[in-house]
Amino acid sequence: MTVSGQTMVIDYIPVPVSVLQVIDEAPGVKTFSLSAPQDEMAFEAGQFVQISVFGYGEAPFTICSSPAQRHHFEICVSAVGRVSNALHRLAAGDRVGMRGPFGNPFPLERARGKDLFFVAGGTGMACLRSVISHCREHRSDYGRLIIASGVKSPEQRLFVPDLRLWHQDDQTELHETVDKADETWQGRVGVVADIINEIDFNPRNIIAFVVGPPIVFRFAAQNFLEKGVAEENIYFSLERRFQCGVGKCGHCQINDLYVCQDGPVFSYSQLKARSEAVEATLPDS
Amino acid sequence: MRSKPRIAFFDFACCEGCQLVVLRLGEELFELLEHVEVVSWREVMTTASDEYDIAFCEGSIRWQKDIERIKKIRETAGTLVSLGTCASIGCHNAIRNDWPLDTLRQTVYGDPEFPQGIITARPITAVVEVDYQTFGCPVSAPEFVKVFKAILTEQEYSPPNRPVCVECKLNDYPCVYEKNQVCLGPVTRCGCNAACTGYGDGCRSCRGLMDGANLEGAVRALMANDIKRHPIMERVVSTHGLSEADILQMFGAYNTWPKVERKDYQYED
């Protein structure tokens, strides 16, 4: 079991991994720290694993910990269905199955020397945390690291200790917003895509990474495009439901692309002409 | 480990075939029951309890007093399961709503007034919300088992939204159209493992129409008219010579309840 691409034959049999720790992230969202199979987990930021809760099924989750951390890895899961709810009932010491990692990572080679703009809507942060951690660990390889994060309400914020850190040090520029504030929230209120319009950046030197619900994809893309960011420099990480993770079961197809193999990270230019990429349908089209 | 959940079986107007299907599971049932404590099951037990966690309800609502009874069950049970087509979508019971109650009473008892207390027939799902639905007349055993296990392992269960044809194919059963029989399988929710078509009889849609079923397409495919057909379908249509009314009546045998919304219905409740 190694990084996808090197795994040449697949038999759909997961390897058991242990739950090391369960962290309550937000209502309905938990982070699981899982042991790496054979104590070694090689992956790149943006890749996902297929997690099995036996008796319930299997589902894809992006690894949300830093690729530098190899003895264990983390996934952040919102409870929406069969597997995710079952995961939420697990505790440290329980075992789950894992296959992968699979999928294409974020194109960090292309991003070298560029300013990076991360836009996370809701649990989208789960998907971006790994790449953000990586960029901070390799700070000198990149220009500005701008992070826009939006959640429905303050209690929905994920990775609060990380957010605090990203806020405090000067390595990252973190902009947070909530759809609806409460008494604990003094920060910005409003939709996350608007942050793109409020910040000065050089559109020609930007690589944007967007993850969120379809509405966030649509408005973020529109705003970046209006600012003059090239289509091929806007990246999305998409979600579909699928069974295999290796381009066989057919469920994740977006027209001719397989989310599991050609993605889950896609550039806007790849998606815009594809009718089934609902995330890339611009709001006014 | 928490203590065993208490389960109860209840029946309303029906043939009690669903309970027989459950009883017929035999050894498998006994194994499943290891995980629970059966506290009420009138058909096979004398003792009964008013406290239970999981209730399986079979049958349709027929008497006025059934409404109170099912509401009480709903309040008591943490998990409520509608068992079979009568409970989930009304089954044949709902056909009776096509007729005024007086006519029915006159036809059967020779007295338009007797018995009293009867209301429009409806599935229990029309009165209370249920947590799990099972279908089939009688309930499909594999689905019952699946739901039972899903409840015990706290899983969701969404009834399959695919037609019986899928199960015919996966079992390599011949399509009954090739036997010159009409089949409603292409629009019927699967989950029965093609119980009827496997024995050469057309599906009668006892598990109800699946979501997004193409009824118009079915009428078009089965109705005697002059569209171009392939030989198998041609033979079926020419021998059975179905009219649109016939086709809709076939679909209606188990699927009549939703029509209750119709304006020309006489409500009796």
Added chain:
Amino acid sequence: MQSSIRTFAAADLPTLLHDWVCSQPVMGPKERRDQPGFYYFDWIESRDAELKRLARLLADGYGATTIPPKTAFFPTREPLFRFATDGHVVPEKKEQEKDFLLVGVHPCDLAALSLLDRAYGYPPADGRWRQRRRLATIVGIDCLPDDYCFCTSMGTSASRDGCDLFLTPIDGGFLAEVHSSKGQELLQGTHTEEAREKDLLAGEDFLGKKIAATGPRLQTGLEEFAEILEKTDLSDVWERTAQRCYSCGSCNTTCPTCFCFDMEDSLESNLTSGVRYRSWGSCQLLDFALIAGGTNTRDIRCQRVAHRWHRKFLYLQRQFDRPYCTGCGRCSRACTADINIVDVCNELIKLAKEKK
């Protein structure tokens, strides 16, 4: 291995089959006794009556099976592994870890197996498919078309892809093309002769007859067809087709080249152990493209119908250089809504021409 062509007498077929069945498990076509004309692939028992029936089907020809022979490598529903809910997994013992023989595969189905070799072989390869393919020896047989076959348009009428031995019925016997050493071995126990000129001609004659008898035809080449699908707005045809389509998936579940699947965990009554199964899927089913949050990227029937043609004749054509259709006609035969794949293709072609 040099390919050679031999002949043997029809009367020798039953003994040949007997030898094969004695040496390894054999899967071949059968006809349902309660429904003549319905064929299926199944394991052949060594009983005389069963071998005679098989010999008859091979000699007289048999119509396409409803479920294609890919089932030998990818069963309609198969256990992947057993598990314990505490996280212990045990690979399911593969039923056929032994070599086996698949006999009576028609040319279009040979082509289909090789298409699936490409799809399942594309890295990372599907281990189960590959393993079973390696264990199998395949004997193909030539056939004559029925009203639905259109292999000539798909270039599969004379396919010998991946077969070890290929039989063509000729007067009084069979022409046996040997395509591998395994194929050669299969003939060892029987008296065969080098094919003579006249036998080869008889073989060609058979193919000629087959091609001549194949009625339905695609009105354009395959690459042009892919282009039509890519470039033209064909919604009229999609909508017309979707009005009839049930989304029942029978077109996919009978197709020899479809390879989508679903996986499902099934718990045993003890609730602590179970089996993960995989079973054939279908992109025509309503839930196929459902994603978390309840969005369905193909919730409209018309999108699903279009996807089927796009996937078969455009996406996979571009990925593997072959359309994922062999012209076997199974989907049209199975469709209870009378949707005929060739008719729809030709309607699409016609519409594209009109739009030009």
Added chain:
Amino acid sequence: MKIEINPMTRVEGHAKLDASGDKVRFAVTEAPRFFEALVRDRSYRDVSHIASRVCGICAISHACAALKATEDAFGITTGPRIRLLRRLACYGEVLSSHALHLYFLAGPDFFKASSAFELAASDPEILRRGNRLKELGYVLCDTVAGRHTHPVAMRLNGFTFVPAEEDLTALLHRLENGLLDLQKTVSLFKGRIPEMERETEYVSLRHPLHYAFYEGDLHSSEGKTVPVAEYSRQIREEVISYSTAKYARWHRDSYMVGALARFNNNSDQLSPAAGEAAAELGLEAPCYNPFANTTAQIVEMVHCVEDSMNLIEQIVSTDHPAETDEPVIPVAGCGVGAVEAPRGTLFHEYHYDGSGKCTFANMVIPTAQNLANLEADLNALLPTLAGRDKESTALRLEMLARAYDPCISCSSH
């Protein structure tokens, strides 16, 4: 003493039993489903399928009665093989239904248990055996009709599917084992049946050649035999104010149908092993003990198992076709069909118009026919229980009601 048992448990359907003073009442409280009305206007194709939904326990009997009535209306005479197969399915149903009654419904009373599960806790083998016998009956039905509840393969003038010879002969071995289980059943229940005596009229079908289940004429122990088509002129049905099931009478105020009635009328035609079982159980015709209905059921189970083997041999050696693709041509007409359901004689009558739409239906259900007789028996039993406490009186009354094996949802249909 006032006793009310509501609802009756371990019976099929909803009923209540109340006794106050010296009067006992057995009231069917099951909701009527108006089957006789809802088949009206529907196509002949659906009638037998809707009819089988009257009852989950005797689904095959309802389907057979409906098919026979419809065939009668359309002037169809079924071939011998079809009749043999249907008889086999009826045997399966009788076996499974009686096994259900014996081991799951009535049985626990004889062992002071409140349910079969409780019984299983003390002796799991009893429940297993009951389950095996029930399953054997179902398997017979499955083999012939696709499944027991509700049969799929039975159609007008034939079957949509006919079991292969191997499938039928494979049953023989199971049937032999069934006989062994039945021997144990005989010893288990022997001597446990309460005593009582009340002579009444016994009604069943009677066939000149065999112990009637699937076919025969209507016969009364009063000495009268009429064709079943006569049923409505002989038997009077009557609506009772407190019950949604109708009561029936023929020569007397009430009559009994079911296993005991059949035994009393036809015991001369029982299979050899069934005859032996009857002798061992001390059952002799005529028997006037209604509790012995349960005993008669055991005897009938033996008969069904033994004669099934016989039937299978006949079916295998008859090659008259039973499966057909040919559509039935409906004609205007009326037809009556009667079978012996596990609980007694079941009549269906249908009228069709020329297009095959049903214009009239009537179903006379065994349990309904028994109700008047059951009440009479209960009223005869009550005075003999004087001196017992309330609980044991109630139990005894309940046991008598259960002995009739009432099928209540059926009776109000």
